[in-house]
Amino acid sequence: MAIDLYYWATPNGHKITIFLEEAGLEYNLKPINIMKGDQFKPEFLKIAPNNRIPAIVDHDPIDGGEPISIFESGAILFYLAQKIGKFIPSEIRGNTEVLQWLMWQMGGLGPMMGQANHFVRYAPEPIEYAERRYLKETRRLFGVMEKRLNDRAYLVGEYSIADMACYPWTKADASLEVDTEQEFPHVYQWQQTIGDRAAVIKAYEIGDRVRSNTKLDDQARKNLFGDRQK
Template identity: 60%
Template sequence: MTSQTAPMELHYWPTPNGHKITIFLEEAGIPYEVRYVNIGRGEQFEPSFLKISPNNRMPAIVDPEGPGGQPISVFESGAILQYLGRKFGKFYPADERRRTEVDQWLFWQMGGLGPMAGQANHFRQYAPQKVPYAIERYTNEVNRLYGVMNRRLADRAYLAGDDYSIADMASFPWMRSPQNQGQDMNDFPNVKRWFEAIAERPAVIRAVEVGQEHRRNLAEDKEAQKVLFGQRAR
């Protein structure tokens, strides 16, 4: 199993996608240094950050001890989790059948739960005009996805089976505020059991606290809303 001597460089802001990576690093006991990227003030557009994250999104990592002992940067939270899982041999099984199971649920979160929860949250909390169709559309889709997860967890402890994995780390942060997505966790007892078990893990408690002092009430920060919700090609 690989060890890490130099700290991982984590470019981060306390959002669900950022929390995915702090959860892994805390769970695995990997040393890391946080480089805050204030997305409400446009720091994600700085040329130095775009070199490692060309999609101008955080999180991103720079591993000073990458393949061949040379530094490597990785952007996109799912790709980061896979990279860390492979490198450290934790929370990402080497067996191909089990790894495929993890990958399916990781991509389910990346392509479904995260984007849909984000849209539901946006139209319910931040949109300057309430658009009933959009609110209903995304709230219903998140509800459907919670239902998919609830059925999945009916006969297993975690999304990919009996073992906690990067698939769980990816989904958990997006479900910390179900009320903002128009959901009631009590309607999904298997999801609730899974969520509460993960929320009690000491590493997860530490991970979601990273950078909390930097969070602002986005609903009241109009300048941040302009930066985050008005982006176009540059």
């Protein structure tokens, strides 16, 4: 099969299954169970030196050369969109606008929500300043999206990789004091539109299947937050 996807069912993982399902590209799903520590296996680290999912290997790159391996979800989305010429405009202004919102997600929404989630749900002891700091940033970023979606259906023009990157993070908002329906109605509407897409429904079904029967036990905490991350 042309594309191997190294994956776990998390917001960053969902971005890529959403893309591949939308694009109808064939892919071989390779679960990397980050709770069990698969992200530290040498064969995975060769592809993803940052010990994080997602990563892909494209065995059929458009230049006809050697397989290309890619880590970082934003880079993967950008690569795949360029590969098939869809979900990103080819003209310079639209292309750059999509890239801006993709970077905004990669440098802002994802990391800030990730830290908020960590301090609210996983920190071994409560650190109030850190919780407030990242919850406040999360709210601010939802506010930025709300303004952006005030007069448009998607973040940039047509449905694009910018939407695919942001959507799974906005869906991870449950414990972060963000009530999109009440407080960010345009984000809520956009979530409904995207969440109803067949490819998105399928991507989440795949996630549920892959993740079934895993839980955050002591070993998983050690893998994700312990000394192995040094």
